[in-house]
């Protein structure tokens with residue numbers, strides 16, 4: 384498993400990736416928290432860029448570019464990441480022991496006993512705390 388480079392860390396902060404990197408096997412790459420925080424960070428960057436653009440371009444050009452940027456850099460990636468997050472949850476529910484355990488919280492992708500994120504790998508408790516979902 385490779386370690387993230389400084390460039391990877393910036394890409395991860397803004398979630399500017401099409402798919403999960405190789406090194407994100409221990410914890411889920413997309414969570415509701417990371418999706419929302421990355422979208423807010425991208426929103427701030429787009430707004431600052433809009434202020435900068437307004438200094439050199441007309442209002443009509445600025446608003447046109449801003450609307451496109453808000454869709455392409457903020458809303459659309461966040462929507463796709465949320466779809467991916469839900470796909471991961473479906474995979475966990477279908478393919479893993481945690482998916483049929485009463486301690487698995489799909490909303491946060493957490494095990495409520497260990498307070499750890501669950502992935503499609505080995506259950507964090509290794510099956511010892513498993514209880515069937517009723």
Ligand code: SF4
Nearest residue numbers: 481484487494508512
């Ligand atoms: S108790 Fe074990 S099997 Fe159940 S969700 Fe937590 S880690 Fe998974």
